Amino acid sequence: MEPLDLDIEEGQLELASEPMMLNMGPAHPAMHGTVRIVLELSGETILKADVQIGYLHRGFEKMCERGNWSQIFPYADRLNYVSPMLNNVGFSLAVEKMLGVTVPERCQYYRVVLGELARICDHLICNGAMAMELGAFTPFLYFARAREVIWDIFEEETGARVTHSFGRVGGMAKPPSADFKEMVRAGVPRVLALIGEGEKLLLKNRIFLDRVEGVGRISSADALSLGWTGVCLRSTGIPYDVRKSHPYLVYDRLDFDVPVGTSGDNYDRFMCRSEEIRQSWRIIEQALDQMPDSGPVDLTDPRIMLPPKEEVYSTIEGTIQHFKIVMEGIKVPAGECYSYTEAGNGELGFYLVSDGSGTPYRVRIRPPCFASVQGLKQLITGQMIADVVPTFGSLNMIGGECDH
């Protein structure tokens, strides 16, 4: 037996150095949203990465070609199940653009407030989940508690906590409830307080900061060419927000700032989200002040809207109109249209093609996180394997949306 202290040349001590292949996901605790990353590793450094999505593909676009225009709302809910209201509103705006109608002012404010509440939820869960995957479980509980407050408001308004299916072409399913404004005014400050407490646990935590600061960095030119939008693009310093650049609904009447980052790393994405939550509250406050307390919420156009239930049950005209809208669907003029809104992750686009009938010919969704996740490969190549977790978390991949 050779003595242990024998002088061996360094070359003989080297371990076999061919790269190791590692499957991360699709059932990995940090791969929320079911994504699989095939990594080629040299030690702990990632040499090559292949991001594979599609595990949550449900054929959304194919399903949409089978029903009528109004039947898409439940599907739209399930695209981004963290902020379903923004998808609902985005889709109603797209169909309304083709129909050439604008909903009454009260409904526009209502949509803005509900949408911003959903945006707060979206950002909260992204930040919370990202921290949780780094081992900081407690802040996630604070954030989940805060989301609970918002979900209570949604439950009161829509009857559902997560998948509301609340949007309608030409209005909303129901007018705002009597104490909607008080509920929001009382609820959101509680949410902000909880977020403040949760963030206090993170933002002075060396472990958390070390793992997010300077990790997953991307330049603004790269982010642009990859098609990034939303928080991920803004964290690189480009102030592109659909709400500011192409205002829809009543965003042009509301005063808010677009937070941008400087270096486009995980920390910037975290901070942009956290600041956007506060900007959302500013928007909500102003929108609630400006929102009329009475007045119509839905359009009255009989070709689009269902007649009131009393008429359906008491007049033949109402019955026929109801029947035609339910059975044949709303007739959307033939043509094509691309409508885009700012969803939780960025620009959510709907490209609709109609042949003039009550059934959509083609519904294409442009999911914002599809483009972000596309950039993941670049972000993690050359980094350590532990950096995959916060980087992936900060991109906020939502499986339903990314995989259609």
Place this chain on the structure above:
Amino acid sequence: MSQKVLDLLQAKLGSGVVETHSQFGDDTAVIEPARWREAALFLRDDPRLAMNMFVDLCAVDYLAMNVEPRFEVVCHLRSLQHAHRVRIKARVGAEDGTEAELDSLVPVWRGADWFERETFDMMGIVFRGHPDLRRILMYPEFVGHPLRKDYPADKIQPLVEFREGTQGKLAPFGPDEGMSFGRQTHDYSRGEN
């Protein structure tokens, strides 16, 4: 809003622009497929256009409308500096779904990568010069392209074979397999108990 874009495109490409329209406020140019990449490069590099944001790329199957060529590849672009948008389209493909080929836009905008893979996966349009054209949403064993109009919506291609039952096909796993606390939804399992 940005008729200027269409004018510039037409001035540059001439007959390469098949038609233009601005339906619902969206400016659209239909490009000759052979000049697809040339048009894209012009849109990106001309300082008056500067379309540096790649927004979306998808395809529409016009089989049910009896239009020839069958597919329309649709690309949405935006300029960060000028804040204008444009939609460019190219019509490709024979009625049986073949010859659906187009130049890839990945050399122009890197962001086109996954969008073209998705379009290939869903519609079967082949992008020439794409660095890594393989399925993205469906699994590699999948046959066909699900978003084509001639692909039946209720067709299934399970990776795990379905089992033959007395009343048609059964799910791959029965009540006695898998997790014991799962939902017992098959009638025959109740009969046995």
